[in-house]
Amino acid sequence: MNADLARLSPRELRQLIRRGDYDGHTSGLGQRHLQANIVILQKSWADEFLRFCVLNPRSCPLLDVTEPGSPYFEKLGTDVDVRSDLPRYRIHRRGRAFEEVTDIGEFWEADFVAFAIGCSFSFEQALLDAGIQLRHIEMGRNVAMYRTAIDTHPAGRLAGKTVVSMRPMKAVDAVRAIEITARFPMTHGAPVHIGDPALIGIADIAAPDYGDAVPVRADEIPLFWACGVTPQAVLAEAEPELYITHAPGHMLVSDKLYGEV
Amino acid sequence: MNADLARLSPRELRQLIRRGDYDGHTSGLGQRHLQANIVILQKSWADEFLRFCVLNPRSCPLLDVTEPGSPYFEKLGTDVDVRSDLPRYRIHRRGRAFEEVTDIGEFWEADFVAFAIGCSFSFEQALLDAGIQLRHIEMGRNVAMYRTAIDTHPAGRLAGKTVVSMRPMKAVDAVRAIEITARFPMTHGAPVHIGDPALIGIADIAAPDYGDAVPVRADEIPLFWACGVTPQAVLAEAEPELYITHAPGHMLVSDKLYGEV
Incomplete structure (x- = not known):
């Protein structure tokens, strides 16, 4: 672990990631701020997934949900853009890991909804x-x-x-x-x-x-x-046509401390 | 308060209410089990309301949400039918309290979603x-x-x-x-x-x-x-065409104790 990296604030870290200058895991980074699992779904699946999370809060504690089509997590910090602010993403097609990328701008769709789920x-x-x-x-x-x-x-x-x-x-x-x-x-x-x-x-x-x-x-x-x-296991079984998650260990680092939510 | 009433289990109380034999308030009833505020919305509003609750958990702690069209709260107990198991309901049209009823079977629509929200x-x-x-x-x-x-x-x-x-x-x-x-x-x-x-x-x-x-x-x-x-205040401002809530103090009595959820 680069000691300079560990000293960056969550926002500085996200900006580094957004510029494409860091694509590694986030363990120990972000000055102890809350990190999140990410799931991005088309609207045709998003409503069911939101209900699934609400009914299963131990597995799926929801930290934030975007407005349909919006890539911004309003509750998790300032200028948190889910399209670019994670180091690595997985694009899943029909339930199978398909492709690993460092930015999902080109995959973004007008009815996407992004979910931020608490992380261990x-x-x-x-x-x-x-x-x-x-x-x-x-x-x-x-x-x-x-x-x-x-x-x-x-x-x-x-x-x-x-x-x-x-x-x-x-x-x-x-x-x-x-x-x-x-x-x-x-x-x-x-x-x-x-x-x-x-x-x-x-x-x-x-x-x-x-x-x-x-x-x-x-x-x-x-x-x-x-x-x-x-x-993720439930989605893999349900096989939506297309969905996006963080790559394991490559989380969204928020501006919140864990006592804050 | 009728002492016999206070001795009923949540399920016995709901059955009494369902039969039309009790339409009073629920304060102190149900043997200390969790009571819930109820909001019922058409699907065209339900997805936004679900997101609103998730984003505002202090005001709107969600205990359960039904499948669209289903009147049953699966998490809150056995055979909990939101159409008949509350003592009194309010039918709201365009944000205004419109009518108070003791059963909403005749108002039920195929795309209704019911929300149970924690209560003080x-x-x-x-x-x-x-x-x-x-x-x-x-x-x-x-x-x-x-x-x-x-x-x-x-x-x-x-x-x-x-x-x-x-x-x-x-x-x-x-x-x-x-x-x-x-x-x-x-x-x-x-x-x-x-x-x-x-x-x-x-x-x-x-x-x-x-x-x-x-x-x-x-x-x-x-x-x-x-x-x-x-x-309720937020819905009254947004003015959905039609929605249903419990009447104040006339809550849904669940089978859960408050430490259980």
Whole structure:
């Protein structure tokens, strides 16, 4: 990580990205401001997706939604243009990752609606600030994510199972982590499950469906949080003709601090 | 209040109401379960209203939204039919209260979308349970509500000022009330303002725009919470051709407890 990069304000970082001078991941950038998952849909899918998010706030905490056709997130900061201010995007066609790009100006359509969804980067910072160690970060791995048996609340053509991320902790840290994350519903809130993975349909904790495996020690309890991959998995199943998301780890960095929303 | 009525479960109460055997207010009924403000809109307004709620979660915490055309709230309980399960409704035409009815079956349209919005009845119960006295309840009055200078985040044709409810407290209770209500974002969450009413555009605390005036004593601080009247005021200004709401105090009683959502 370039130390100069880490010193940039969210706005300075977005301007660098907009000019095409940075297209890397955003972990640790933006001076601890709230980062967001992005989903962009045509109006014919946007209304159902908005309802899906409202009905499933643990997986899909909505930070902002644009007016149809507008690329600006008005709540997240000044001059936040979703067409250019993320380092990398994925253009999906019929549910499959199709193309990775650094600017979506040429793909923008007059009826696009953009959604900003809370991201676990922010709650992990809150846990680290409380002195709670996170195994996957210590090991330099991605967090372990699992498709569960927990149904989402369906909305029209959108339905499917909840995806969770798992972090193992000793009991004392587990209780504290629940207290802390419960305070931030906009970054997925409190865990949806703790303890026995089988109870939520996870057959093998050593074999995550997304991310990297992380060991759970004998004196630890696994904590499972609803994960922003849920809406992406649901969209991949529903197969809209065209939609756009951030590329994994390449998030929108907002002007908000996580206590602000 | 009929003591037998107060002993009914939410489901038993809704069945009584559905049969036409009760059309009174719901304050204190439903065994402490979550009650909801209701707004029903045609699809041509529903998408904007959904976005408005998402952008203004303090005023409009969304508990549930129906599929277009469906009268059932799937998240709020078993067999919750919005056409018949509230004691009283108001049918609004072009923004004006038009007619008060006890059943809306004959008004139901194939593209109606119903919204359930969190209600202050539930957070007031949490405050009373913590031993915090509420002046308007002691005095047998409605809570005092004010139109403020705080802009809502607009969504399409929906825009306007935030309406707040005010409860005066001594400092020690005020701090505790903030702690408690912060834990329940689905019933308006923490206050949006405390102290000097002029700072949010309230010229005369003795002259509320809705509800009844309640005195603020010299050793008290007024606390202002975003209020579910906000969406109704915004709709009244936008003047949709037709929409339906609960009649004041005649709420939907759900099967959920307030810690559940």
